Amino acid sequence: MNNKLVNRAILDRLLFFIFRRFHHIILYLYDILLYYPSNFIRFRPVIKKRISIKDIAKQLNISITTVSFVINGKAREKNISESLTKKVLDLVAELNYHPNALATSLRTGKTKIIGFLVDDISEPFFAGIARRIDEIASSLGYKILFSSTRNDTEKAIELLHIFKDRHVDGYIMALPEGLEEEVKKLIQTDAPVVLFDRYVQDVKTDYVIIDNQNSTYNAIEHLIKNDYKNIGFVTIDTVQQQMVDRLAGYEKAVEKYNLPAIVKKINYVNSAESIKEMIDFFKAEKQLDAVLFAANYICLDGLRTFRKLGIQIHQDIAVVSFDDFEILEFCEPPVTAIAQPLEAIAENIMKILLKKLKKGSKSAEKITQVSLPTILNVRGSSAKK
Amino acid sequence: MNNKLVNRAILDRLLFFIFRRFHHIILYLYDILLYYPSNFIRFRPVIKKRISIKDIAKQLNISITTVSFVINGKAREKNISESLTKKVLDLVAELNYHPNALATSLRTGKTKIIGFLVDDISEPFFAGIARRIDEIASSLGYKILFSSTRNDTEKAIELLHIFKDRHVDGYIMALPEGLEEEVKKLIQTDAPVVLFDRYVQDVKTDYVIIDNQNSTYNAIEHLIKNDYKNIGFVTIDTVQQQMVDRLAGYEKAVEKYNLPAIVKKINYVNSAESIKEMIDFFKAEKQLDAVLFAANYICLDGLRTFRKLGIQIHQDIAVVSFDDFEILEFCEPPVTAIAQPLEAIAENIMKILLKKLKKGSKSAEKITQVSLPTILNVRGSSAKK
């Protein structure tokens, strides 16, 4: 019964008062006693505790320094004998020891965590990027912490701060509106940041986008070659650079071929409102023989509009979608689409980020800005008249 | 020039040899000097360093203990005077101090990170759950670390270990095949684990699933009420409990109404192979007037099969899909579907997990197993003959 009361706290106090200078030595002896209790006195069962570098060192009677070096693959560099190295590695394997990542992080300042911030992780495009980024990151020992801003600037700023507090090593984000200044500040602290999907002329940083202007230009040229002459362009009313660029590509193409520019800029609130606006648009512009929808959700609403108006794809109007998604394959006929190269986008993001991560936070690095080509998946909806 | 060389390392050494016992006091003086260099000697600009609890304490001339208590809202509890509390909070706000989450985690053993493990984060169902879980978690100070197993058992086990090494506070997972033993081990260590989507009879743990059996039962009953008499069921050949339950619901329904059970179990490898098998099936079973596809990807392949065979939805065969997804709305006519309640699933997962997180890791807790009802979205594909 009394043995139970002999716990570390009480022992500590006693030892402290007996002889302060030998505190550590005595504690050490006490530890031995804890580890091999049966050799000394009857003791309550040893509590299973997470094994640490100290335990490894103790069992081999060497210092934790040596253990640390071996574990971190610095055995050769630090001239640690092969036999000792092997002993350490064997024990590590035997005890299934894994270093505490938290302690390592606190010490080194690196967490091997990357923050991933997008509007909504459940959007297929972002979810697709997330999966691919995670795959590359995981293979290199990094993990992804994600969050969705849900188009809320306040929330986005807060999330950025949370990432910072948690010491993420790097940031990947589809820049939310209103976060330009925060991101600038972040970049000034030498934090590795890679943007994708959107970019802002004003924010000088690394990013990976697609070549929006040429994508729409090529799509429109494809329609023109298939004899379409009244080609509409449905987009949203925004200053977002990628949407501006898509429109510019359209305008460039129709101008070059001397065709009329028929543009509808939806004041996007939600799907229902958007459909209403499109109904008016398509009713007013009966001469249209083709249309390009500037993004997946716009195209979705466009297809819904066609249903309501009884408009037949291809038969009544040729259709091209910016962004490719499964539904397009199931339309009758299937819809031609500009596809974003998810794989390439993810790879480029990670390539840039990892380069920055490796370099350490020395500033004055070069900025890498990548613009990737898209693929035009030609289907029945844009076939020759 | 020489001033530049007066760096902390050298000073440390000197101090160390001069008088070891006063080391700390001297260092403290040195710190003052660092902070107010202009008062003493010409010094290079102070390096901007991350502000810590120490800095707050030093500036107010109080102990870090007090600062810590105030920051953690224990001021009242620890009887710290209101005026001092205010002083601390003011300085914290002024200096924009944020505690280092890493240090807190190392000390407390809590990371406020939840590990989220699924087959593929880019699948709409998982991505949808991910977003909702993140929202609830974020509002409570937790963050989500995710990874995709890609149906690789080895990888899944590794990922689980990585989560463990990173000390996630809890786990949410759609149990991958072959991970039963690992998860059992995890649960034995009192780690909070909540499964969803799948479950295994054998693994006693908390989970949130949907009521698979009743879902298919109701859907079949719906078809029967609309006069369908030869109802097929297309599923995959698997022992996964949720698929077994879906089949059971079907079988129960046709048995009750004395109808034939016409079941196709696909040996699922990929979409192309699956379509091949379905083509054979539908060619052989011409008498079918309705079919229920047991999951979204099966339904997708079913729809592709219909295209190839020129089978018209509803006109030739009534269709119901287990899982609702956007494409179904765009079919002609739109397809009836059993919809999983994403919101409710996410909420239940988090409710259970948070309860376990709060309790601390005392074992002998009750196990919560939730089975949620689904919604049958009735559309044109299953209308009366």
Place this chain on the structure above:
DNA sequence: CTGAAAGCGCTTACAG
């Protein structure tokens, strides 16, 4: 070739 010890930035049991 190896080890003692400081320190990353917190929390908290004690002491007064």
Place this chain on the structure above:
DNA sequence: CTGAAAGCGCTTACAG
């Protein structure tokens, strides 16, 4: 009502 100090589990500059 407040503080000194140990300790979470690592890494690494020094010392020998």
